[in-house]
Amino acid sequence: MSRSWNRMQVVFMALAVMSLTTVANAAAPAKPKGLGDPGALTSLKVEPNLADKGITMRGRDARQQLYVTGVYSSGQLRDFTHKVKYSVAPAGGSESRRDRAGDAFN
Structure with missing residues (x-):
């Protein structure tokens, strides 16, 4: 039971990190295009x-x-x-x- 619990924790942590990365990328402001040359x-x-x-x-x-x-x-x-x-x-x-x-x- 301890091994399966550890695996579930690892999977959960991986999903949490992926979710946070997606949210951080979506919340990042778009780089302004500027006026150009x-x-x-x-x-x-x-x-x-x-x-x-x-x-x-x-x-x-x-x-x-x-x-x-x-x-x-x-x-x-x-x-x-x-x-x-x-x-x-x-x-x-x-x-x-x-x-x-x-x-x-x-």
Whole structure:
């Protein structure tokens, strides 16, 4: 009786382990697919750029927050606001400020 009882315990334990493994695999979250390869960068959009006339600021205390978006061949959009280098024309007309979050120009 002791041997058959031991065999039943082994079979029961094996079934329990298999059941727990199945439940654990079913409960595991699916790995997200992600966006995939964006392809080649095709353009940069600087916003706000009303009527495609560029950005004009007048006055010593004028400020404008800018957003730069990269457009890829796959149609994906990525934020380039902090990756691009800003410049001002004419030189000396204003100054670019990178030391304050949210201010591109001062």
